[in-house]
Amino acid sequence: xxxxxxAVNVTPKPGILDPQGRAVEGSLGHLGIDGVSAVRVGxxxxxxxxxxDPSTARAVVERxxxxxxxxxxxxxxxIEELGGVPA
Amino acid sequence: xxxxxxAVNVTPKPGILDPQGRAVEGSLGHLGIDGVSAVRVGxxxxxxxxxxDPSTARAVVERxxxxxxxxxxxxxxxIEELGGVPA
Numbered sequence: 001x002x003x004x005x006x007a008v009n010v011t012p013k014p015g016i017l018d019p020q021g022r023a024v025e026g027s028l029g030h031l032g033i034d035g036v037s038a039v040r041v042g043x044x045x046x047x048x049x050x051x052x053d054p055s056t057a058r059a060v061v062e063r064x065x066x067x068x069x070x071x072x073x074x075x076x077x078x079i080e081e082l083g084g085v086p087a
Numbered sequence: 088x089x090x091x092x093x094a095v096n097v098t099p100k101p102g103i104l105d106p107q108g109r110a111v112e113g114s115l116g117h118l119g120i121d122g123v124s125a126v127r128v129g130x131x132x133x134x135x136x137x138x139x140d141p142s143t144a145r146a147v148v149e150r151x152x153x154x155x156x157x158x159x160x161x162x163x164x165x166i167e168e169l170g171g172v173p174a
Contacts, residue, residue, distance in 0.1 A: 005125075007096075009094075009096075009131050010131070011131065011133060021132075024132065024134075024155065024156070027155055028151075028155075031150075031151070031154060031155060033147060033150065033151060035136055035137035035138060035147065036134055036135070036136050036137075036147065036151065037134070037135050037137070038092075038133075038134060038135040039132065039133070039134045040132070040133045040134070041130060041131075041132050042130070042131045042132075042133070043128060043129070043130060043131060044096050044097070044098065044128075044129045044130060044131040045108075045111065045126065045127070045128050045129075046098060046125075046126070046127045046129070047111075047123055047124070047125060047126045047127070048123070048124050048125040049122055049123055050122035050123075050124070051122060060120060060122065060123065063118075063120065064115075064118070064120060064123065067118060068111065068114055068115075068118060069111070
């Protein structure tokens with residue numbers, strides 16, 4: 001049994017309207033920032049999984065990402081392994 | 088002038104209450120998922136910067152991350168370079 005730390009990055013799928021991204025783009029002018037485009041705002045969920053081995057831990061994260069953390073109709077997710085957690 | 092794609096990961100600072108993280112943990116039982124802990128929910132913002140060189144582009148992202156995308160009192164951010172964008 002060991003602990004594994006993962007991140008799940010959830011982003012709006014291409015073509016899906018992203019009002020938060022538009023809001024960020026709309027604020028750039030006020031800050032005097034130029035040259036920024038294609039802003040997409042999503043979520044990042046970090047979590048620790050206790051499992052017998054890394055592949056079991058990853059399977060848990062896959063299930064969680066698809067069933068709870070993202071809406072598969074409009075969002076895509078990517079799983080990132082952040083490495084082991086010291087006991 | 089070239090385009091650079093970055094991600095800014097914004098997470099609640101350690102010790103700061105994270106109600107979304109607690110909500111995810113509270114849902115795990117309903118899904119029959121075991122062994123998941125320390126869930127932290129933050130934001131992930133992906134964006135493209137047009138700049139003369141990578142270090143100028145990164146400076147723009149640093150400013151944006153600190154002034155617009157995060158609340159430095161309660162959130163930490165990390166910048167990730169996603170690589171060049173084909174013209």
